[in-house]
Amino acid sequence: MRFSIDQAAFLNGVQTVQRAISTKNVLPPILSGIYLEAGDGKLILRATDLEIGIESVLPATVSGEGAVVLPARYFTEIVRKLPAMEITVEEADNGQVRISYGKSEILLNAYDADEFPALQDFRDDVSFEISQSRLTSAIRNVSIAASVDYSRPIFTGILLEMVDGKLLKMVATDTHRLAYCEVQVDAATVEDSLSLIVPSRSLNELGRIFSPEEEAMVRIVVDENKILFETENIRITSRLIEGKFVNYRQVIPESWNTRVRMLRKPFYDALDRASLLSRDDLSKKKLNTVKMVIDEGAMEISSKSAQIGELEEKVPVHLEGERLEIGFNSRYLLDVLRVMDQEEIVLDLTSPLSPGIIRPLEENNNTLFLVLPIRLG
C-alpha cells in the first residue's frame, strides 16, 4: 500500500473516523486502530466500536493498493502535528507503516488489516433522505433530553418515527424532560410507518461530523437492527436499540392555563445567575431548584442557598391566562434555552405539578421541549 495526500485533508478524514474509537478499553485491541485502505484513486478511512462505525473516503494519489490499521490515538496526534504539505504513507518492513513528509519520516507499528471487521452490508429497501442542516439541527435539539444512564438503554436512545414517508419525528427523554422535533423527509422508499431507536451517542457523533450549514442530502438506510447515514464521502453506521419507546404523546399536555411569551436571552441569563445560588443545596431532590413566580408583565425567578445567599431576578414577560408559581431544575431549562436559536419563546404551563412546555414563538417551527417541574417546599 502506498498513497500520497495533503496533510489538511488527511487530518480532516482521520479526525472524522476517529470519533468512532471507544475510550474504554474493553474491545479487542484492533478496534483501537484506524483502518486505511488505498486503491482506485482514493483513500478509505474506517473506525468502529461495534456500536457506531464511521467511514470517510478521500481522494488520494495511490501508487500501491492495500490496507493497514494504525493505532488511532497516536496516529491522529501525529497527523495533527505533521507539516502542511504532501504526506506519503506506505507499508514498510516488519509490520510497520512509513509516514514520510519532506526529508523526515515516522515508522509506526501497525495492526494486521485482515483482523479489522468488514463494513456491514445494508439492504436498501427502506431508505429516505434529509438535508444535513435539518438533520444536524434536529439532533442538536433532541439529544439534550436523552439519558446517559446506560442501565436503562431505551432512554439513552433517540426515537425516529416516520408517519407517511414525509415527516420524521425525533424524540428523546430521560423521564425528567423530553425533546421533540419534526423534520421534513425526501425521497422515502417507505410509505407506511417506521419506528426505531438510535443510540443518542451515534447521532451526537453524526451531528458533529455533518455540517449544519450544508444543504446536501444525507441518505438514511434502515436494515433490521442497524441504520446507515451516508453522504458522498462519509458513511456512518449504528446499531439500533431494541425495545419499545415510551408513549411520548401521552406525556405532552394538550392545553395550558398559563402561557408566557418572552425573549430567550434575558430568560437564559437570569436562570444562569439563579443556578449559581441553587447548586449547593445538598438535598439531592432540590438540586438546582429555581422558583418562578409568573405574573402580568414580569416573571420573578428566585433561588436560595443556605450557604451562599439568595437571588431574585425579574424577567419581562407577556402573560396569557393565569398567574402561577412553579419550581424547575434550572439545568434542564438552561439546556433547552442553549440549543434554541430563536429570539422569542413560549412557555406553556398547566399547574405547579404539571410539565412545562417550551417552544419557539414561531408556529411553524415543529420543535417542543417538555420539562417536569419540582415541587416547591
Next chain:
Amino acid sequence: MRFSIDQAAFLNGVQTVQRAISTKNVLPPILSGIYLEAGDGKLILRATDLEIGIESVLPATVSGEGAVVLPARYFTEIVRKLPAMEITVEEADNGQVRISYGKSEILLNAYDADEFPALQDFRDDVSFEISQSRLTSAIRNVSIAASVDYSRPIFTGILLEMVDGKLLKMVATDTHRLAYCEVQVDAATVEDSLSLIVPSRSLNELGRIFSPEEEAMVRIVVDENKILFETENIRITSRLIEGKFVNYRQVIPESWNTRVRMLRKPFYDALDRASLLSRDDLSKKKLNTVKMVIDEGAMEISSKSAQIGELEEKVPVHLEGERLEIGFNSRYLLDVLRVMDQEEIVLDLTSPLSPGIIRPLEENNNTLFLVLPIRLG
C-alpha cells in the same frame, strides 16, 4: 458601605485579585474571601493567601464608606455573569451584602471585614522601577525553569539579583535546566548589590496581571523578607524565599565546541513530533528522550518507542565547529522554544554530557536557557 460600578470594570478588578486566592483549603476561611472597601470615590479590592497579596483600586461611585468580605469563588462567578450595566453593592441586614442590577438583586452571605488581614506596610528605602513589558517578558522566559517541587523551596523561586542599580538579573533552575534573563532597571534607590528569591508562583501571577504591551513602570520595593510590585491601580506583595540560591554562574559554560544556528519554528515542530514517539518509554530516566545528530547543514532528530514506532526528522541548520551526537529531554527544549519569540536561535554545545545553551541569535538580547543533556543508551 454602598457603591456603584460598571460590571466590566468590576469583573476586571475581581478577576485580578482573585488570583491570590488559594485553591487549597488549609488557610483560615476568611482568606477564601475577597475584601471590598469603598471610600473616597474608589473601590479597593484585596485578596491574599499569606504568600501573595493582590490589591486592585477602581474608580467607583461611593455613597457609603465601609468594607465587606465576600466568598471569592461564588462572588467571582456571579460578577462574571452579571449583565453589562451599572451594579450597586451595599451592606444589607443579617451580615449579608446586596448586589443589585436593574430590577434584580442577589443577597450574599458575607464574612466579617475586621477579620481580614491588613495590608502589609513597606519601608521604601530599597526600590527600583522596570517597565511592565520588560518585567512580564522576563518572567515569562525565566519561570519555565523554576521547580514545582516544594520540598526544595529554593528551586521554586526566581532569583532577582541587582548589580549596580542598573541591571536586574533573573534566574530560575530546577537543577535539570536553567533560565537567565537581564532586565534594564530605572530609578533605583540602591547602588550596591541586591539579591533575593521571589516565589515563582507570585511572579507568574504578576505576569498574568500586568500587560506585556504596557510600557508604564512597575515600582518594586523590597523590605526585609517581602517584596511589593506596584502600578497606579495594582499592588502585588509577596513573601521572599529565604536561603542561598545556587551559584548559577558556575553552571553556565563559557565556551563551545559546536554552535548550531537555526530557525526556531522548524526546530520546535520537529521536536514536537519527536516527543510523540518518546513518551511511552517506561524507564523514567529516558522519558521524552530525543537524539540529535548535528552535522554540516542538517540536524537529525530521532526518537523511538518500542510500543509505537520511531521517528527521524531533518532540520536545516548552520553548523560552526564540531559535529556532535547528543540526547535531550524534548519537553525541556519545547518549553524553551515556546517562550522565545525570536525567529532565529543558537544552540551552543560542548560535549554529549555538557549542558546545552539556547539563546536568541541577536546578540543584544540578554536571555539564555541552559538544558542538561540525557546520556544516550
